Amino acid sequence: MKLVDGLSYRDWQKRNTEAFSKLDCSQGKKLRSKGYRNIGWDNVQKSWSLLQSSFQELSLFEHKLRKGDLTGAINHSILEAEQAQEIASEALESITENYNNVKEIADQALAKYQLL
Template structure:
Protein backbone atom coordinates (compact mmCIF):
# COMPACT_ATOMS: atom_id res chain seq x y z
CA UNK A 1 0.00 0.00 0.00
CA UNK A 2 1.39 3.39 -1.00
CA UNK A 3 1.75 5.89 1.84
CA UNK A 4 2.22 9.63 1.45
CA UNK A 5 3.28 11.47 4.59
CA UNK A 6 2.46 8.34 6.57
CA UNK A 7 -1.14 8.10 5.35
CA UNK A 8 -2.79 5.86 2.81
CA UNK A 9 -5.09 7.21 0.11
CA UNK A 10 -8.20 6.31 2.13
CA UNK A 11 -6.78 7.93 5.27
CA UNK A 12 -6.10 11.14 3.33
CA UNK A 13 -9.66 11.08 1.99
CA UNK A 14 -11.12 10.51 5.44
CA UNK A 15 -9.00 13.27 6.96
CA UNK A 16 -10.12 15.66 4.21
CA UNK A 17 -13.76 14.71 4.60
CA UNK A 18 -13.73 15.17 8.37
CA UNK A 19 -11.98 18.53 8.12
CA UNK A 20 -14.29 19.63 5.29
CA UNK A 21 -17.45 18.71 7.21
CA UNK A 22 -16.22 20.70 10.22
CA UNK A 23 -16.27 23.91 8.15
CA UNK A 24 -19.25 26.19 7.55
CA UNK A 25 -21.38 25.66 4.43
CA UNK A 26 -20.12 28.96 3.01
CA UNK A 27 -16.50 27.94 3.52
CA UNK A 28 -17.22 24.56 1.93
CA UNK A 29 -18.72 26.34 -1.09
CA UNK A 30 -15.63 28.57 -1.37
CA UNK A 31 -13.34 25.54 -1.18
CA UNK A 32 -15.26 23.76 -3.92
CA UNK A 33 -14.95 26.87 -6.09
CA UNK A 34 -11.17 26.80 -5.51
CA UNK A 35 -10.98 23.17 -6.63
CA UNK A 36 -11.71 21.02 -3.57
CA UNK A 37 -12.45 17.55 -4.88
CA UNK A 38 -11.70 14.57 -2.66
CA UNK A 39 -11.11 11.91 -5.33
CA UNK A 40 -7.86 10.92 -7.03
CA UNK A 41 -4.43 11.20 -5.37
CA UNK A 42 -3.48 14.53 -6.90
CA UNK A 43 -6.84 16.12 -6.15
CA UNK A 44 -6.96 14.66 -2.63
CA UNK A 45 -3.52 16.17 -1.89
CA UNK A 46 -4.55 19.50 -3.47
CA UNK A 47 -7.74 19.44 -1.42
CA UNK A 48 -5.72 19.02 1.79
CA UNK A 49 -3.61 22.02 0.77
CA UNK A 50 -6.79 24.04 0.25
CA UNK A 51 -8.17 22.89 3.61
CA UNK A 52 -4.89 23.81 5.28
CA UNK A 53 -5.36 27.43 4.20
CA UNK A 54 -8.23 27.65 6.67
CA UNK A 55 -7.93 27.42 10.41
CA UNK A 56 -8.71 23.75 10.88
CA UNK A 57 -9.36 22.23 14.25
CA UNK A 58 -7.27 19.12 14.64
CA UNK A 59 -9.13 15.97 13.71
CA UNK A 60 -8.55 14.63 17.19
CA UNK A 61 -10.23 17.70 18.72
CA UNK A 62 -13.03 17.44 16.18
CA UNK A 63 -13.67 13.80 17.04
CA UNK A 64 -13.62 14.57 20.78
CA UNK A 65 -16.14 17.40 20.30
CA UNK A 66 -18.38 15.03 18.33
CA UNK A 67 -18.12 12.48 21.15
CA UNK A 68 -16.11 9.99 19.10
CA UNK A 69 -13.48 9.19 21.72
CA UNK A 70 -12.70 5.84 20.10
CA UNK A 71 -11.96 7.60 16.81
CA UNK A 72 -9.85 10.24 18.55
CA UNK A 73 -7.80 7.55 20.28
CA UNK A 74 -7.34 5.72 16.97
CA UNK A 75 -6.05 8.93 15.35
CA UNK A 76 -3.62 9.56 18.20
CA UNK A 77 -2.37 5.97 17.93
CA UNK A 78 -1.91 6.35 14.15
CA UNK A 79 -0.03 9.64 14.58
CA UNK A 80 2.13 8.09 17.29
CA UNK A 81 2.92 5.07 15.13
CA UNK A 82 3.85 7.31 12.20
CA UNK A 83 6.03 9.49 14.44
CA UNK A 84 7.84 6.40 15.76
CA UNK A 85 8.47 5.14 12.22
CA UNK A 86 9.83 8.52 11.16
CA UNK A 87 12.04 8.71 14.25
CA UNK A 88 13.42 5.21 13.57
CA UNK A 89 14.21 6.08 9.95
CA UNK A 90 15.88 9.31 11.05
CA UNK A 91 18.06 7.50 13.59
CA UNK A 92 18.98 4.92 10.94
CA UNK A 93 19.93 7.69 8.47
CA UNK A 94 22.05 9.43 11.11
CA UNK A 95 23.85 6.18 11.91
CA UNK A 96 24.55 5.52 8.22
CA UNK A 97 25.83 9.07 7.74
CA UNK A 98 28.02 8.74 10.83
CA UNK A 99 29.47 5.48 9.50
CA UNK A 100 30.27 7.09 6.14
CA UNK A 101 31.90 10.07 7.85
CA UNK A 102 33.97 7.77 10.05
CA UNK A 103 35.12 5.87 6.95
CA UNK A 104 36.06 9.13 5.19
CA UNK A 105 37.91 10.35 8.26
CA UNK A 106 39.87 7.12 8.61
CA UNK A 107 40.67 7.14 4.90
CA UNK A 108 41.91 10.74 5.11
CA UNK A 109 43.97 10.01 8.22
CA UNK A 110 45.55 6.98 6.56
CA UNK A 111 46.33 8.93 3.42
CA UNK A 112 47.65 12.14 4.99
CA UNK A 113 48.96 11.12 8.39
CA UNK A 114 52.61 11.81 9.07
CA UNK A 115 54.62 8.73 9.79
Protein backbone atom coordinates in the same frame (compact mmCIF):
# COMPACT_ATOMS: atom_id res chain seq x y z
CA MET B 1 -17.73 31.17 -19.43
CA LYS B 2 -14.74 32.14 -17.30
CA LEU B 3 -12.95 29.32 -15.47
CA VAL B 4 -10.53 29.73 -12.59
CA ASP B 5 -8.54 26.68 -11.51
CA GLY B 6 -10.84 24.62 -13.76
CA LEU B 7 -14.02 25.70 -11.96
CA SER B 8 -16.75 28.06 -13.02
CA TYR B 9 -18.13 30.75 -10.73
CA ARG B 10 -21.10 28.54 -9.82
CA ASP B 11 -18.80 25.58 -9.07
CA TRP B 12 -16.74 27.76 -6.73
CA GLN B 13 -19.90 28.93 -4.99
CA LYS B 14 -21.21 25.39 -4.64
CA ARG B 15 -17.90 24.13 -3.25
CA ASN B 16 -17.80 27.02 -0.76
CA THR B 17 -21.40 26.43 0.31
CA GLU B 18 -20.81 22.71 0.85
CA ALA B 19 -17.68 23.33 2.91
CA PHE B 20 -19.30 26.16 4.87
CA SER B 21 -22.29 23.99 5.75
CA LYS B 22 -19.96 21.49 7.47
CA LEU B 23 -18.82 24.12 9.97
CA ASP B 24 -20.55 24.57 13.30
CA CYS B 25 -22.34 27.83 14.05
CA SER B 26 -19.47 29.47 15.96
CA GLN B 27 -16.97 28.63 13.20
CA GLY B 28 -19.37 30.07 10.61
CA LYS B 29 -19.69 33.32 12.56
CA LYS B 30 -15.92 33.51 12.97
CA LEU B 31 -15.44 33.00 9.24
CA ARG B 32 -18.03 35.64 8.38
CA SER B 33 -16.27 38.10 10.67
CA LYS B 34 -13.06 37.41 8.73
CA GLY B 35 -14.83 38.31 5.49
CA TYR B 36 -16.49 35.13 4.22
CA ARG B 37 -18.95 36.12 1.50
CA ASN B 38 -20.02 33.79 -1.28
CA ILE B 39 -21.11 36.41 -3.84
CA GLY B 40 -18.80 37.98 -6.44
CA TRP B 41 -15.69 36.41 -7.96
CA ASP B 42 -13.21 38.08 -5.64
CA ASN B 43 -15.29 37.28 -2.56
CA VAL B 44 -15.86 33.68 -3.62
CA GLN B 45 -12.13 33.11 -4.14
CA LYS B 46 -11.23 34.85 -0.86
CA SER B 47 -13.90 32.82 0.92
CA TRP B 48 -12.40 29.57 -0.38
CA SER B 49 -9.01 30.47 1.11
CA LEU B 50 -10.71 31.36 4.40
CA LEU B 51 -12.46 27.98 4.38
CA GLN B 52 -9.23 26.14 3.68
CA SER B 53 -7.42 27.85 6.56
CA SER B 54 -10.40 27.15 8.81
CA PHE B 55 -10.29 23.43 8.06
CA GLN B 56 -6.54 23.31 8.59
CA GLU B 57 -6.98 24.72 12.09
CA LEU B 58 -9.15 21.76 13.09
CA SER B 59 -7.15 18.54 13.38
CA LEU B 60 -8.71 15.14 12.91
CA PHE B 61 -8.16 14.48 16.63
CA GLU B 62 -10.08 17.64 17.56
CA HIS B 63 -12.81 16.79 15.07
CA LYS B 64 -13.28 13.34 16.57
CA LEU B 65 -13.39 14.79 20.08
CA ARG B 66 -16.00 17.35 19.08
CA LYS B 67 -18.14 14.61 17.59
CA GLY B 68 -17.84 12.63 20.84
CA ASP B 69 -15.78 9.85 19.28
CA LEU B 70 -13.32 9.38 22.14
CA THR B 71 -12.25 5.93 20.96
CA GLY B 72 -11.57 7.28 17.47
CA ALA B 73 -9.57 10.19 18.89
CA ILE B 74 -7.46 7.86 21.03
CA ASN B 75 -6.90 5.48 18.11
CA HIS B 76 -5.89 8.42 15.92
CA SER B 77 -3.41 9.59 18.56
CA ILE B 78 -1.93 6.11 18.83
CA LEU B 79 -1.63 5.89 15.04
CA GLU B 80 0.11 9.29 14.89
CA ALA B 81 2.49 8.23 17.68
CA GLU B 82 3.35 4.99 15.86
CA GLN B 83 3.96 6.89 12.62
CA ALA B 84 6.18 9.41 14.44
CA GLN B 85 8.12 6.58 16.04
CA GLU B 86 8.61 4.91 12.66
CA ILE B 87 9.82 8.17 11.07
CA ALA B 88 12.20 8.77 13.98
CA SER B 89 13.55 5.24 13.66
CA GLU B 90 14.15 5.70 9.92
CA ALA B 91 15.86 9.04 10.57
CA LEU B 92 18.10 7.46 13.19
CA GLU B 93 19.09 4.69 10.75
CA SER B 94 19.89 7.28 8.10
CA ILE B 95 21.95 9.36 10.51
CA THR B 96 23.85 6.29 11.68
CA GLU B 97 24.56 5.28 8.09
CA ASN B 98 25.76 8.79 7.21
CA TYR B 99 27.93 8.88 10.33
CA ASN B 100 29.54 5.56 9.41
CA ASN B 101 30.21 6.79 5.85
CA VAL B 102 31.83 10.01 7.10
CA LYS B 103 33.85 8.10 9.71
CA GLU B 104 35.12 5.70 7.04
CA ILE B 105 36.15 8.59 4.77
CA ALA B 106 37.87 10.34 7.68
CA ASP B 107 39.72 7.15 8.68
CA GLN B 108 40.89 6.67 5.09
CA ALA B 109 42.12 10.27 4.94
CA LEU B 110 43.94 9.93 8.26
CA ALA B 111 45.56 6.68 7.13
CA LYS B 112 46.67 8.27 3.86
CA TYR B 113 48.19 11.42 5.37
CA GLN B 114 50.48 11.73 8.36
CA LEU B 115 49.49 13.89 11.28
CA LEU B 116 51.82 16.85 11.83
